[in-house]
Amino acid sequence: MCEANAYLISENEKILVMEAVDTVEPEEGGLKLVNIFGEQKFVKAHIHSLFLVDHNIYLKSETK
Amino acid sequence: MCEANAYLISENEKILVMEAVDTVEPEEGGLKLVNIFGEQKFVKAHIHSLFLVDHNIYLKSETK
Numbered sequence: 001m002c003e004a005n006a007y008l009i010s011e012n013e014k015i016l017v018m019e020a021v022d023t024v025e026p027e028e029g030g031l032k033l034v035n036i037f038g039e040q041k042f043v044k045a046h047i048h049s050l051f052l053v054d055h056n057i058y059l060k061s062e063t064k
Numbered sequence: 065m066c067e068a069n070a071y072l073i074s075e076n077e078k079i080l081v082m083e084a085v086d087t088v089e090p091e092e093g094g095l096k097l098v099n100i101f102g103e104q105k106f107v108k109a110h111i112h113s114l115f116l117v118d119h120n121i122y123l124k125s126e127t128k
Contacts, residue, residue, distance in 0.1 A: 049088055050087060052086055
């Protein structure tokens, strides 16, 4: 399977938001994450960067 | 391996930008894509959505 772990990153933090993420889609000023178990999570952030071979997705908060 | 294909999407188009993408990182107002073969590509876009189990990454142009 090709799921990844989604982390919310800020200046000096990296918080695990969801494991085994399958889809990430924009929704109402944020992102809807769905993992391979069908669990959903809404995060007020955008997709910052991807490291797929390492199974990592980095999200960044919308706050400036 | 957990690479994915990156597509640039617009209103009614879906253009394959790069296959077997490993990393996507922001760079100078766009994105730097690197695939598992070490090939690099710069795209003036942001990451729109992810469908990892299907191996698809959708990018959207920065133009409004």
